[in-house]
Amino acid sequence: MNLLPKTISCSTTLASRNLALYCASSSCIDRTKCRKFHFSSPSRTPGDIICPSLVQGIDYIRDPRLNKGLAFTLEERQALGIHGLMPPKFKTQEEQLEVCRFSVMKYQEDLNKFLYLTELQDRNERLYFRLLNENIHMLLPIVYTPTVGLACQKFGLIFRRPRGLFITINDKGYIYDLLKNWPEPNVRAIVVTDGERILGLGDLGACGMGIPVGKLSLYTALAGIKPHQCLPITLDVGTNNEQLLEDPLYIGLRQKRISGPLYDEFINEFMEALVKRYGQNVLIQFEDFGNHNAFRFLAMFRDKYCTFNDDIQGTASVAVGGLLTARRLTKKRISDSTFLFLGAGEAAIGIANLTVRAMLTEGCSLEEARSKIWMMDIDGLLVKDRPEGNLQGDKAFYAKDHKVMKSLLEVVKEIQPTILIGAAAAAGAFNKDVLEHVASYCEKPIIFALSNPTIKAECTAEQAYTYTQGRCIFASGSPFPDVTINGRTITPGQGNNAYIFPGVALGVISTGIHHITEDLFLIASQELANFVTEEDLERGSIYPPLNLIKDCSLQIAIKIAEYAYEKGIASHYPEPKDKKKFIESQMYDFNYDNPLPPKYSWPEEKEPIKSKSIHDLTGDHLKKH
Numbered sequence: 001m002n003l004l005p006k007t008i009s010c011s012t013t014l015a016s017r018n019l020a021l022y023c024a025s026s027s028c029i030d031r032t033k034c035r036k037f038h039f040s041s042p043s044r045t046p047g048d049i050i051c052p053s054l055v056q057g058i059d060y061i062r063d064p065r066l067n068k069g070l071a072f073t074l075e076e077r078q079a080l081g082i083h084g085l086m087p088p089k090f091k092t093q094e095e096q097l098e099v100c101r102f103s104v105m106k107y108q109e110d111l112n113k114f115l116y117l118t119e120l121q122d123r124n125e126r127l128y129f130r131l132l133n134e135n136i137h138m139l140l141p142i143v144y145t146p147t148v149g150l151a152c153q154k155f156g157l158i159f160r161r162p163r164g165l166f167i168t169i170n171d172k173g174y175i176y177d178l179l180k181n182w183p184e185p186n187v188r189a190i191v192v193t194d195g196e197r198i199l200g201l202g203d204l205g206a207c208g209m210g211i212p213v214g215k216l217s218l219y220t221a222l223a224g225i226k227p228h229q230c231l232p233i234t235l236d237v238g239t240n241n242e243q244l245l246e247d248p249l250y251i252g253l254r255q256k257r258i259s260g261p262l263y264d265e266f267i268n269e270f271m272e273a274l275v276k277r278y279g280q281n282v283l284i285q286f287e288d289f290g291n292h293n294a295f296r297f298l299a300m301f302r303d304k305y306c307t308f309n310d311d312i313q314g315t316a317s318v319a320v321g322g323l324l325t326a327r328r329l330t331k332k333r334i335s336d337s338t339f340l341f342l343g344a345g346e347a348a349i350g351i352a353n354l355t356v357r358a359m360l361t362e363g364c365s366l367e368e369a370r371s372k373i374w375m376m377d378i379d380g381l382l383v384k385d386r387p388e389g390n391l392q393g394d395k396a397f398y399a400k401d402h403k404v405m406k407s408l409l410e411v412v413k414e415i416q417p418t419i420l421i422g423a424a425a426a427a428g429a430f431n432k433d434v435l436e437h438v439a440s441y442c443e444k445p446i447i448f449a450l451s452n453p454t455i456k457a458e459c460t461a462e463q464a465y466t467y468t469q470g471r472c473i474f475a476s477g478s479p480f481p482d483v484t485i486n487g488r489t490i491t492p493g494q495g496n497n498a499y500i501f502p503g504v505a506l507g508v509i510s511t512g513i514h515h516i517t518e519d520l521f522l523i524a525s526q527e528l529a530n531f532v533t534e535e536d537l538e539r540g541s542i543y544p545p546l547n548l549i550k551d552c553s554l555q556i557a558i559k560i561a562e563y564a565y566e567k568g569i570a571s572h573y574p575e576p577k578d579k580k581k582f583i584e585s586q587m588y589d590f591n592y593d594n595p596l597p598p599k600y601s602w603p604e605e606k607e608p609i610k611s612k613s614i615h616d617l618t619g620d621h622l623k624k625h
C-alpha cells in the first residue's frame, strides 16, 4: 500500500505548501532569515532550532537532537522524506518511555544500564532527558554516582562515541581554535575536569570525561538547562596513574601530569579562550580537580570569571542544607555542636567554611565558630604545631592548640564530636568502635559519610544505624538502600551536590550573574532545607526525595534570581517581574518538537481597500520613472 499522497512526494513539495516556502527551498542558506522565522515562536532561543532547509530527511533520524524515532507521525515522515525508513508503527513519547524503562530494568549490571542510556542519549536526546527527568530515583545512580565512577574506570573499554571536548596540553597555544570545532555556538555552561581526582577514585586522567558529561546531563534533567547550551570538557595534561599509563586501552595522553608554570599558562589560556568564544557570562564549573589546584583555581578565577568549584562549594552547600534541617531533629543550633571532619580537602574545607557562615547567622563570632570545628587529615589531627607542617590554605583556620593525635577513635574519645563528617575517601573509617563510642555520649549524632562512589563511603547506612541503635542522623554522598532497625524502616538521605549545582547554575545563567559569591550557596542550602517535610524527617531523611530535585532546583534558581536583582549582580535587564515565569520560559521542553514549519497564512484583510481598475491607469505613472 502506498501511503504517500500524490501531492506530496518529498520534503520540498510539502515545503512549497507553507511558510517554509522560503526556508525550505533548497537554495535557502540564509540562516539569519530562517532564524527570524523560527523566532516567531516566543519560547525559542537561537540554537533551539535547526533550520529545516539545512537538514536532509535522513538527518532527522541520525541526529539525536531531531530524532523522534517511531514518534514521527505519518505526516512528518512524509514531509521530511523519511517515510519508509522506519517500521510502520507510530508511538507516543509516553509509549517510548515505557519501552525505555523496561529496557533499562532488564539489564542486571549497572554498567550495562549506563551503556544503554548513553546509547539512548546518542540516538534520541529528548527521549533520554525526559526518561531521566521522570525517573530520577531509578536512574540517578546510573548516570551519576556510583555507576558513573565505574564507567570512568572502564572508559577505555566502553568508549564508543565521543561526547564533549578533549583539550590536551599539546593544544596549548591553539585552544581558541580548538573551541571553534565545537559545533554549538550558544554554550552557556561548561563543566570541566582535568581528571586528577575523580570522585574518591583518584587520578583517572582523560577517563574522567564521564564526570562532566554526567554532571551536565543533570543540568538538563534536573534544571532544564538546554543540552545544546552545555559543554563537557576534559583537560588532558597527562596522568600519574601508572596502571592507566600501562593500559593499552587508555584513551588519554600517555605521559605524566604536567604541573607548575606550564600547567598554569595552559589553564589561563583555556579560561581566556572560553570567554572569547562564549562571552563573559559563560558559567564554568570546576569538577574533580586535585586538591591543590581546586583551591588555587577557585581563588584565581572567582572574581574574574563566572565560575565555581562544585567539590568545594556545591558539596558544602548540600551538607549545610542537611545541617540546617537536622536542627529540627536535634532541637539544637548548629553552633551547639562539635564537629570532627575526617579529611581536610575540598569537601571538608568547603563544608567547614560554609558551616562557619551559617554559625555566624546564628549569632556566633568567627573565632567561636571555627573553634567548634576539628579536622583530621592523613597526618592526624590538625594541630597548630604539627611536625609535618602541612597546614596550607584554610586548613590553618581549623588547627587547634592541642597535642598531636593520629587515631580517629582516640580523637573521638578526646573531643567527643556530635557531628562526624567523612570526606576523605577512607572507606570504612567510621567503624563499629567509632560509631558506638559517638552513640555512647550523644543522643542523636549526625553522621555524614560523603565520599563517593559507594565503595569509598566512610561507613554504610546500615553500619551507621546499627551501631548507634538507629539514633543517628545519617547522610551519604552516594545512595544506600533503606535500613530496617528495631522494626522501623529508615530511608537515608543522599547528601550529594546534585541537589545544589543544577539550581545554582540555572539561577546564574538565567539572570546573567557574572561572579558567583558564597552567599548563593548559603541561599541554596536554605532553600534545600525548606524543601524537607515532616514526612521526610519521619522516614529518617534530612533531604527531600530525589524525584523532587527538579522542583528544588527551580526554587533555588528563583531565590538566586531575587537575590541577584536585589543586590544588583544580575546582568539581564529589564528585571523580570515574575522570576519563576521568566526562568521557566528559558527551560528545556522535554516533549518532542513539531519539526514541520507552521502553516503559512496571510492575515485576513478586515475591510479590503478597493483598488482602481487597470483600465483607469492613464500611463502617466510610467512617465515618472
Ligand SMILES: O=C([O-])CC(=O)C(=O)O
Residues within 6 Å of the ligand: 144, 145, 198, 199, 200, 288, 310, 311, 451, 452, 477, 496, 497
Ligand atoms: O559527583 C558526585 O557524586 C559528587 C562529587 O562532586 C564528588 O564526589 O566529586
Ligand SMILES: [Mg+2]
Residues within 6 Å of the ligand: 199, 287, 288, 310, 311
Ligand atoms: Mg565532584
